[in-house]
Amino acid sequence: MALVKNAHLGDPSPNKQNFINLKIKMLCCRYWLLNLWDCHEMIFPFWRIYWNKNTGGQLIHQDKVDDMDPNYIYIIPPFTSFSSRYSKNHIYNEGIHVGGKHLNAKHNEDQLASQYLIHFFIHFNLGVPFDNVYPGILKIELTDYLRDRLEYLTERLKIENKDFKLTFNLKLQAFIKEALTNIGSELWKAINIDERVLQIIRYVESNIEKKLSNTEMSELVNMAPNSFARLFKKEMNITLHNFIQNRKIAKSCELFEHTTKTIEDISFSLGFSDRYHFSRVFKQVTGLTPASYKSGKYT
Structure with missing residues (x-):
């Protein structure tokens, strides 16, 4: 019978393991119908994940305009200076101007897609030092796993957007963690x-x-x-x-x-x-x- 080396851990192995304690702090998660998204030079101290179900959304970073593709999610690290707009209703050239409403179960998304940008977003922090990665806008292709999680999250947000149950929280954090694994080595540079x-x-x-x-x-x-x-x-x-x-x-x-x-x-x-x-x-x-x-x- 194997000797339990660390009895208080129930671990029979003498080999020490080092883990990174990543603590996600959720700030908000919403599913919106936007008819105005003229936001200029936004710089905030939290991570963002954006996904649009339909076309028309644009992100601008360092004079580069990226037409948002429904087959991708967009990850924006803290303190990244960027702008956004809904190309079908672009009015303002400065300031932050947002118009729209929460999307709920009574809305028919297919019928509203020509009038609104169907927009999902998450704001969160990872804590120091992981909130200090290099700024930019990261474009991540939706995998089957991410798409499945995204479908669940958006459907739940149409029903409830205030008091979230444990299952929703676990799947939301799983979605964020899976998305972050696609960023690459730059995210983890901070631990070295x-x-x-x-x-x-x-x-x-x-x-x-x-x-x-x-x-x-x-x-x-x-x-x-x-x-x-x-x-x-x-x-x-x-x-x-x-x-x-x-x-x-x-x-x-x-x-x-x-x-x-x-x-x-x-x-x-x-x-x-x-x-x-x-x-x-x-x-x-x-x-x-x-x-x-x-x-x-x-x-």
């Missing part, structure tokens, strides 16, 4: 970053409410400020200063979503000197004012 950089990332996350300086961060890893700044930029494709700003704005978006705190409360809780400084940085990062974001007029 320099240990000193990872130490600072963790410190920023646990001290997000403080005013954090480059000098303070470099001292924590016993490096000169300029040397550490170069290392951080090389490993993360972003300056340390901008990374800290992005994480503070990401935290503020989370607070806007899940608390009733005012803009003033959030600005002070994240170490900003005043609301105006916070609003300026928020606008620089997201392209929106905190008040506009708080109103929820985005998809």
